[in-house]
Amino acid sequence: MTERYDVAIIGAGPAGLTAATYTGRAMLKTALYEKGAAGGLMAITDKIENYPGAIAQSGAELAEAMLKQALSFGAELKLGDTQAITHNGTVFTITATEGVVEARSVIYAAGSIPKQLGVPGESAYIGRGVSYCAVCDGAFYRNLRVAVIGGGDSSLKEALFLTRFASEVVIIHRRQEFRAEKIIQDAIRNHPKIKVILDSVVESVEGGDFVERLHIKNVKTGHISTEPFDGMFVFIGYTPQTVPVQSLVELSDRGRILTDAVLMTKTPGLFAAGDVREKLVYQVATAVGDGATAATAAEQFLAGHH
Numbered sequence: 443m444t445e446r447y448d449v450a451i452i453g454a455g456p457a458g459l460t461a462a463t464y465t466g467r468a469m470l471k472t473a474l475y476e477k478g479a480a481g482g483l484m485a486i487t488d489k490i491e492n493y494p495g496a497i498a499q500s501g502a503e504l505a506e507a508m509l510k511q512a513l514s515f516g517a518e519l520k521l522g523d524t525q526a527i528t529h530n531g532t533v534f535t536i537t538a539t540e541g542v543v544e545a546r547s548v549i550y551a552a553g554s555i556p557k558q559l560g561v562p563g564e565s566a567y568i569g570r571g572v573s574y575c576a577v578c579d580g581a582f583y584r585n586l587r588v589a590v591i592g593g594g595d596s597s598l599k600e601a602l603f604l605t606r607f608a609s610e611v612v613i614i615h616r617r618q619e620f621r622a623e624k625i626i627q628d629a630i631r632n633h634p635k636i637k638v639i640l641d642s643v644v645e646s647v648e649g650g651d652f653v654e655r656l657h658i659k660n661v662k663t664g665h666i667s668t669e670p671f672d673g674m675f676v677f678i679g680y681t682p683q684t685v686p687v688q689s690l691v692e693l694s695d696r697g698r699i700l701t702d703a704v705l706m707t708k709t710p711g712l713f714a715a716g717d718v719r720e721k722l723v724y725q726v727a728t729a730v731g732d733g734a735t736a737a738t739a740a741e742q743f744l745a746g747h748h
């Protein structure tokens with residue numbers, strides 16, 4: 443017989459881990475699905491400085507502590523990809539690499555994955571000079587020259603992190619203004635290892651076995667220059683992972699899941715939490731809040747109070 447849970451939580455980032463702690467404490471039988479390492483994007487963040495109480499803590503440490511806490515309250519961790527979630531009006535069926543289970547409610551917190559630039563050479567050089575994770579790959583670029591693409595919080599924070607290893611970090615941004623927090627902009631300004639190229643985009647990536655050069659176009663003048671680089675780190679935003687629930691939810695024009703005030707989607711019993719849903723702020727602090735809200739709302743839904 444198919445195993446049945448009260449709640450299936452998809453994604454063990456800060457939203458999913460918090461939700462699991464709450465549903466576990468509410469004595470709900472909880473399955474927690476994760477396709478990679480627990481912690482999601484938080485786990486590959488070097489330092490988290492704006493999550494209250496965690497003063498300059500590493501994302502990996504915070505992820506480990508959150509996972510330990512969630513499992514201590516009884517959540518069952520299931521490693522593997524979640525391929526499909528269906529609903530028959532009463533029960534959800536979750537089909538994942540490790541098998542099929544049923545759940546009376548689902549908290550979907552699958553997060554998002556890094557976007558690619560989509561320029562020639564980018565895909566071919568992934569793992570050979572093109573990266574989307576400075577914490578994972580930064581140490582390979584000791585005394586080398588790297589480009590960082592993007593003007594948001596991720597890009598500038600990761601550029602700062604890369605200065606620990608690289609001889610020079612060149613931030614290439616398509617506009618004049620960065621959208622990153624002012625405090626991070628201040629940190630990169632006048633940094634001896636950071637150079638900034640504005641109003642510019644990468645046209646293509648070239649090299650031999652590894653990346654050797656980038657063709658960079660100034661979008662104002664149209665001028666294309668070629669600069670030597672050993673690596674290119676791309677941080678131009680993230681794509682929400684919504685495929686398994688697409689027929690059960692409504693999406694915003696940014697492709698994120700729309701929820702009501704208690705984070706329920708258009709399908710009763712299906713909640714969305716964290717980066718996968720449409721909201722104003724995408725940070726660990728708000729993901730944790732989402733997880734707590736969705737779990738409490740799921741508990742009330744299951745008790746028939748919704």
Ligand code: NDP
Nearest residue numbers: 559592593594595596597599616617621677678679680724
């Ligand atoms: P953002 O969407 O905030 O920024 C993406 C950047 O990439 C923008 O500067 C954008 O340019 C640029 N960009 C997008 N597409 C392209 C393209 N095709 N070619 C070139 N450049 C492109 O993403 P982030 O990952 O930086 O942040 C995501 C969310 O996570 C944000 O809400 C952010 O605040 C949050 N975050 C917070 C952190 C923190 O410590 N506070 C750390 C990391 C993330 P343009 O500006 O012109 O649109």
